[in-house]
Amino acid sequence: MLNLSTYRRFIFSLIFSLPLLYMMILARFFGDLPGGDFTLFVLSTPVLIIGGYPFYRGAWAAFKNRFASMDTLIAVGTLTAYLYSLYALVRGLDVYFEIAALLIVFILLGQVFEELSKQRASKAIEKLAQLQAKEATVLRQGKEIKVAIEDLQKDDLIIVKPGQKIPTDGIIIEGSSTIDESMITGESLPVSKQVGAAVIGSTINKTGSFTFRATKIGTETMLAQIIELVKRAQNSRAPIQRVADQISSYFVPSVLIFAVIVFAIWYALIGVGFVAAMLYAVSVIVIACPCALGLAVPTALMVGTGRGAKLGVLIKSGEVLEAARKVNLVIFDKTGTITLGTPVVTDVLGDTQKTLQVAAALEDRSEHPLAGAIIQAAQKAKLPIVSVTAFAAVEGRGVTGVLDKKNVLLGSRRFFDEENIDSDKFENDIKRLQSEGKTIVLVGQTQKLIGVLAIQDKPKATSKSAITRLKSLGYRTIMITGDNQATAEAIGRQVGIDEIKAEVLPAGKAAEVIAYQQHYTVAFVGDGINDAPALAQADLGIAMGAGTDVAIETGDIVLVRNNLDDVATALRLSKKTFGRIKLNLFWAFAYNVAGIPIAAGVFSGAGLVLNPALAGLAMAFSSVSVVLSSLLLARTKV
Amino acid sequence: MDKLLVVVAAAGLIIAIGWWFFGPKNNQATAAEQGSDDQAATIIVDGGYKPAIVALQVGKPAHITFVRKDPSSCLEAIIMPDFGISETLQINKPLTVTFTPKKIGEFTYTCGMRMFSAKIQVS
Known part of the structure; x- marks a missing residue:
């Protein structure tokens, strides 16, 4: 009995209850079943035993622990109706067996739906897990052997x-x-x-x-981490949930007390019969069942984050949703976020060979994003690359070193101005290149400018449409970059961004976020490595790219694809999921809040009453509607 | 007369319910077994979580074994948001979760429907 699945118990109970349903609704037209009330007893008893057993066991175990749970409500409600009916059967009074049995059926129906929703939601995780390979061919001691993935x-x-x-x-x-x-x-x-x-x-x-x-291997791999993240998010706590949590433990005993009061008032004060008063009390107990409340947040969160995972949008927790819906300003980092992040040398002014050679020598040690472009250009020109000695990097300005016993340096115009090296020779060209959105890097040797490199990091193909979409959704967009004003403006124009903040030092990005936070709720989009402080400071940190652990660590939302379009998707999905949670909570509360007074007979004067079986149906309906509402989240447009 | 009896009985029942469910519960923390570099505790899941409060030491890996004896669907999932744990429990099949508590304080964990809850105290 312990192991019968919820679904089987439901079907079993349904089959035995159908005649009871007939009795309740159609018997007045077509006549009673043979055997009368005794038949009702025979049909309903198995339902209570098979269908209801886990509720009774759970209620008793909780009771011993001085806890009251949903099971307590179900147990008290159904047993009251059933035991009274036994007494009534013996005494020849009206019986209410069908109420007890149908209550169990409706509650099981709600639970079946709940399990269905959990299965659907965890499909997202299953699909991710299925991506995992099962075995590998390993080279051990010179031999190729097949091993299972767990043995790697x-x-x-x-x-x-x-x-x-x-x-x-x-x-x-x-x-x-x-x-x-x-x-x-x-x-x-x-x-x-x-x-x-x-x-x-x-x-x-x-x-x-x-x-x-x-x-x-194992749990450290990228895939495993993504799965873990989605799992955690699905079960995280949304702050709005805390209200529901606090109410839970007081709610059920309070309902029991209220039911007793309702009974006492109807029987002793108003003077209806014992049975009528009892039915009011039972209805109160049944309608108060808070299972919909317990489902409201988790189901929506599960479906929302699962859907996100499918779209390549990893939402870290329920709290992230609340931040996401308030965002009205999106700040983008430029390099690697709006642009491809792989710059290419497009122009060389001055002595080409020398400039490239010196530049490559200096950048050989550098981790600057532009270094790769310079090295590549030198390689393409088939120039030998020698490293400099005495390499030094000046943050946000440039690098210096010694090559062939000569002092060499490379960096921004500002850097050369600070070093008092004249760059007027290339003034016009520099201006022209910058207006084309290219980054200018000056190369100098022994305090003289020997050449200029123009490097361009082009915007991603999707950046423009992504920014347009965000703007159409009502977000203000800003781009922050360490690049100079002209280049930044050129890129900004190309993608249609609202505002540009250029020449911001890496350390300054977080400060910019703080400044904007005075007036806006800020989302910052960047790639984890360079933008960690800004990502952490923003109200919502959106990290792009799954290539690094750092991205997963620092972002509130991680965009697995390198597609800027996903920013809008992430924000929309968060808003919709949060909205769904609120809707679910509202419905769950509404059923209870509206249902309890009606079940208690407060409106009986107006003819509005709720008999226990209807109360059970309403309660199952509330669970089902919350679950369905959450499942529909998988289909809304984002 | 019997109406008076009913009212008195009802009052008595109300007091009993209130005292039983709202009254002070045994809130003694049970300390986890301490090993040299980890700690362990077993929690029985039956109408709630026993022991209701488990005391752990901060910074040490903790192995918590849950044994579910209760068929109630409320209790089939165990969720510990502060430690990133979310698992399904099968009846009478012990399940051990491992995590390292990094912060000091009291952390609440719940069943799948958040109806039952218990605490982990980290010091």
Whole structure:
């Protein structure tokens, strides 16, 4: 009996209760069932035993612990009706067996729906988990052996052939290939990877073969972390939930007390018969069942975050939803967020070879985002790259070093002005390039300017439409960047952003967020590594890109795809989910608040009463409607 | 006359209900078993959580084993938002969750429907 599923218990109870339903509604037209009240007793008893057993067991266990739960209400309600009916059967009075049985049926109906919704919601997680590969081919002691995914160890050398699923996170040590990473990063074009590149578990290898060293296994992999995040979010606490929590433990005993008062008033004060008073009390107990309240937040949260996961929008917790709905200003970091983040050298002014060589020598050690572009340009020009000695970086300005015993430097115009190096020679060209949205990097040797590099980090293809969408939804948009004003303005014009803050030092981004927070609720969009303080300071931090652990750590919302469009999606989904939670709570409360007085007979003068069976139906209906409302969240447009 | 009896009985019942459910409960914290570098406790899930308050030490990995004996659907899920735990419990199948409490304080965890709750005290 303990192990009969909710669904089976429901069907069993339904079958036995159908004749009872007939008795309640149609008997007056077509006649009673044979055997009269005794038949009712025979039909309803199995329902109470099989269908109702877990409620009685639970109510008793809770009672011993001095707790009262939903089971307590169901137990007291159904047993009162049933036991009285036994007494009435013996004494030849009217019986109410059908009420007890139908109550159980309706409550089970509500529970069946609840389980359905939980299954649906956890499908999102299941689908994510299914992405996981089941086995891997490992190179151990010179032999290739197949191992189960659970038996993988860190630093294992894993061989991947074309068409196979990559088993876990790692770094390629031999070979190369193109890999379909769409399931994790949303990148629709396959990415080509060479030695030294990172690969992500559960992505699909396309054309080449390669060997890689496992750097992360089991729960440390990107996929596992995403799953964990979604799971946590689905069960996180929304602040609005606390109200519901606090009420719970006092609610049921209060309802019991109220039911006793209702009975006493009807019987002793107003003077209706014992049975009528009892029915009022039972109705109160049944309608007060707070199961819809317990479902209101969790179901919506589950469906909302699950849907987000499918769309590549990872919402970290229920609290995030509340922040998201208040946002009215979105601040974007430029590099890597609005732009591709992979700049390219487009122009070289001055002595091309020398400029590139010196620049590459200086940037060889640098981790500056522009360094890659410079090195690439030098490689393309087939120039040998030598490193400088005495390398020093000046934050937000440039870098210096010594090459061939000469002092060399590279950096912004501001840097060269501060170093008193004249750059007027290229004044017009610089202005022209900047107006094209390019970043200007000056290269100098022995206190003289030898050349200028123009580097461009183009906006992503989706940036313009994403910003347009956000603006049409009523958000103000701002772009913050360390770049100079002219370049920033050029990019800003290209994507249609409302306002630009240029030449902001990395440390200054968080300060800018604070300044705007005086008047707005601010969302900051950036990639985790460089923008962590700003992401943390903002009311809502949206981290882009699943390539780094840092993104997952610092963002309130993590956008797995590198698509700016997802910002609007994330905000809309959060708003809708929160709205659904509020709606659910309202309905759940409304049923109880409106239902209790009616069940208590407060409006009986106006003919508005609620008999226990109807009360049970209403209560099941409230659970079902909350669950359905949450499930519909999976279909609303975002 | 019998109406008076009913009123008296009702009053008595109300007082009994109030005292039983609202009265002071045994709120003694039960300390977890301390190992050299971790700690463990077992919680029986039956009409609630026994012990209702478990005391843990901060910074040490904690293994909490839940044994569910209660078929009530309210109790089939265990949710500990402060520790990121959300699991389903099968009847009579112990389930151990592991986490490391990082902050000092009292943390409430609940069943799936948030009807039953209990506490973890971290010091």
